Amino acid sequence: MVRARLTWILTALGLLLPGVALPQQAPVATFKSNVDLVRVAAIVRDRKGRFVDDLTQRDFEVLEGSERRTILDFQREQEGVSVALVFDVSGSMQSRLADAREAANHLLAWLDESRDEVAVFTFDTALVEVVAFTTGLKTLPPALAQVKPFGATSLHDAIARASEHVARREGRRHAVAVLTDGRDNASRLKPADVSAIASAIDVPVYIFGVVASIDHPGDDAAAESAGSWLGGPLDALATQTGGRIVVASTPAQRSLAARQIVDELRHQYLIAFESSGQPGWHPLVVRTHQKDLVVRARSGYHAGQSRPIS
Numbered sequence: 321m322v323r324a325r326l327t328w329i330l331t332a333l334g335l336l337l338p339g340v341a342l343p344q345q346a347p348v349a350t351f352k353s354n355v356d357l358v359r360v361a362a363i364v365r366d367r368k369g370r371f372v373d374d375l376t377q378r379d380f381e382v383l384e385g386s387e388r389r390t391i392l393d394f395q396r397e398q399e400g401v402s403v404a405l406v407f408d409v410s411g412s413m414q415s416r417l418a419d420a421r422e423a424a425n426h427l428l429a430w431l432d433e434s435r436d437e438v439a440v441f442t443f444d445t446a447l448v449e450v451v452a453f454t455t456g457l458k459t460l461p462p463a464l465a466q467v468k469p470f471g472a473t474s475l476h477d478a479i480a481r482a483s484e485h486v487a488r489r490e491g492r493r494h495a496v497a498v499l500t501d502g503r504d505n506a507s508r509l510k511p512a513d514v515s516a517i518a519s520a521i522d523v524p525v526y527i528f529g530v531v532a533s534i535d536h537p538g539d540d541a542a543a544e545s546a547g548s549w550l551g552g553p554l555d556a557l558a559t560q561t562g563g564r565i566v567v568a569s570t571p572a573q574r575s576l577a578a579r580q581i582v583d584e585l586r587h588q589y590l591i592a593f594e595s596s597g598q599p600g601w602h603p604l605v606v607r608t609h610q611k612d613l614v615v616r617a618r619s620g621y622h623a624g625q626s627r628p629i630s
Contacts, residue, residue: 357392357592359522361493361562362606362617363584371587372613382593383605393592400435401585402453402489403427404482407464408500410444410473413530417469420499420530421460422571426578427497428458437492439485440464443478444471445506453489475500476507479525479557480514487521493585495563497526502549511553515560516601519618524563526581527554531569562618596623 360382364372377394405424409417424440431438433456440451440460451461475498482496496518518525529550550565558564566577596602606617 356595358595358621358623360591360593360604360606360617360621361522361524361588362591362615363562363588364608365614365616367612367614371583373587375589375608377591379608379610380589380591381607381609382591383607384596384602389593391591391593393590395590398493398588398590399491400432400437400455400493401582402486402492402494403431403436403438403585404486404496405438405440406447406478406482406496406498406500407440407442407467408444408473408475408478408498409442409467409469410503411470412473412501412503413469415532416501416530417467419569419574420528421464423499423528423530423568423574423578424460426575427581428460430579430582431457433458437489441478441482441485442467443474443481444469445474445477447478447481449485472506473500473504474507475502475504475554476509476511476514476557478507480509480517483514483518483521483523483525487523493588493590494523495526495581495585496523497528497581499528499530501531502527502529502554504549504554511557515557516622518557518561519620520622522618522621523561524618525558525561526563527558527565528577528581529565529567530574531567560619562616564616591617595621599623 362380364375366372373396377391380391380394382389382391405427407417407420407424413420428438435455437453437455438457439449439453442448442450442464450464451457479496479498482498486494486496527550531550550567555565566580568574568577591606601620601622603620604618606615608615
């Protein structure tokens, strides 16, 4: 169903090019396939922000609207992580691309070269694959240092495309990490459209805001202080997929943010339940029976052949 739903969503939004087929394998092969399952990745922290990774299936509760759903599959361990590393190389990144490359190298340094995989993409008005998914990549390809930022920015479209690519990677935790200043002036898609696409295939989106120190005075309300481009709808896009925005303006902040993203992927619980038979958007709340724990997961899913945008 995941492949069918993704095909329909992308076709409805005009993103599927003629002659381009989606992969034949569904990206949820690690779960039971005798029922139509919804897959949700969840991160749990205590009130002090520490990861909680010793929970069992019985500790979780999934609410679809007001209805409690039965958890049919539960996993804490996966083979590794698959990260789509996406560089904004549009004109607005002229003075930021070197910092973006540094941030990406920090992220690569935190990945496990024996089991984690990463692909590298660039975009201005189109998404371009620079390096296909591979393990053992610890530094960026030299070609990326030769890129000259230019042109308009289709940030939202690029995130949707990258989500499609990473969703094809089976048996792994997935994520899209976008290095950008947050500006978009050429996308056909709105942030809500992208969050619907990424949520439908359970791909958390991390927006790595690369900004000048003058735009990032401190940790409080970082997204807002970094300018309107990294707040509001873009923040909602990331949050609704189970990801978030991180903002960094110094090497130390970029290293810390990169480690936080990888740590979160390492501490995901993978939960599955049977999809609703009713077409449309279904809001989700994933929580634990321990009220002092905080759970972050995607905010809903689409069932059936329903259009994900109004």
